[in-house]
Amino acid sequence: MPDPAIAPLKPPLKWAGGKRWLAPKLQELVQGITYDRLVEPFCGGLAVTLSLQPKRALLNDINPHLINFYQQVKAGLEITIPLENDSDLYYQYRQAFNQTELPSALSAQYFYYLNRTGFNGLCRFNSKGEFNVPFGRYKTIHYRYDFSDYSQLFQDYQFYLGDFDQLVVGKQDLIYADPPYDVEFRQYAKEGFTWDDQVRLAQWLASATGPVITSNQATPRVLELYQALGFQVMTCLAPRRIACNGDRSPALEMIAMKGMSQA
Ligand SMILES: C[S@@+](CC[C@H](N)C(=O)[O-])C[C@H]1O[C@@H](n2cnc3c(N)ncnc32)[C@H](O)[C@@H]1O
Numbered sequence: 001m002p003d004p005a006i007a008p009l010k011p012p013l014k015w016a017g018g019k020r021w022l023a024p025k026l027q028e029l030v031q032g033i034t035y036d037r038l039v040e041p042f043c044g045g046l047a048v049t050l051s052l053q054p055k056r057a058l059l060n061d062i063n064p065h066l067i068n069f070y071q072q073v074k075a076g077l078e079i080t081i082p083l084e085n086d087s088d089l090y091y092q093y094r095q096a097f098n099q100t101e102l103p104s105a106l107s108a109q110y111f112y113y114l115n116r117t118g119f120n121g122l123c124r125f126n127s128k129g130e131f132n133v134p135f136g137r138y139k140t141i142h143y144r145y146d147f148s149d150y151s152q153l154f155q156d157y158q159f160y161l162g163d164f165d166q167l168v169v170g171k172q173d174l175i176y177a178d179p180p181y182d183v184e185f186r187q188y189a190k191e192g193f194t195w196d197d198q199v200r201l202a203q204w205l206a207s208a209t210g211p212v213i214t215s216n217q218a219t220p221r222v223l224e225l226y227q228a229l230g231f232q233v234m235t236c237l238a239p240r241r242i243a244c245n246g247d248r249s250p251a252l253e254m255i256a257m258k259g260m261s262q263a
Pocket of ligand 1: 046047062063163164178180
């Protein structure tokens with residue numbers, strides 16, 4: 001159970017699809033639920049875990065640089081390379097990052113720097129697997145050199161790299177799953193996560209024996225999918241995202257739950 005006396009920690013990285021805004025709602029939903037461990041199959045920027053701060057957690061993502069960064073933080077990462085919001089330094093470090101193999105503390109240092117300094121905190125690779133995000137042009141950046149408050153918290157957290165369905169989850173685990181959004185009317189799937197993956201995830205979550213919460217974009221087919229599998233489904237307004245076509249209409253978020261009644 002999360003300790004209510006703990007102040008939420010801000011995610012150390014910028015991450016697309018971060019759910020900091022949803023954390024108070026999730027906190028409310030899990031109140032009264034007994035669980036031993038929080039499982040996040042799509043942990044991303046860790047906004048939810050760092051808000052709930054459970055004693056134990058199993059945190060998984062398919063991005064190897066993200067998981068390397070968290071593993072290095074857990075092991076006591078300190079930044080020893082100079083960090084400056086400078087375009088020449090950015091491209092120099094970007095090249096060095098692309099030549100550094102994982103797992104590595106140095107790669108985690110570069111990753112942190114590129115994430116904070118690059119355009120919009122994007123994490124994007126070209127067909128050769130090279131990180132290719134341009135310099136970000138921020139006015140000021142407050143870099144961290146020490147991650148000891150995170151590393152203390154991470155001591156009973158396990159970080160896994162891989163597809164969500166290789167995780168072994170038990171009855172005492174609370175799952176919060178935040179996959180890439182379903183994008184119904186586009187040719188490509190966000191971060192390569194296809195509709196088949198959405199269905200595979202919903203079935204995997206339906207077969208879990210403990211409590212489950214998942215969030216997604218509330219597209220008609222996502223709502224139907226979770227309703228058909230017996231989840232309790234609700235919607236709420238997500239913060240406004242400005243689409244390329246200038247549409248500022250608020251997006252509707254789905255929250256689907258099951259197995260939440262045990263107190
Ligand atoms: C919406 S983000 C999660 C954001 C996170 N909840 C937060 O608050 O920062 C989705 C994450 O799923 C990861 N991902 C995509 N496909 C995956 C897969 N098949 N298995 C596990 N993780 C995956 C992406 O790397 C990304 O970090």
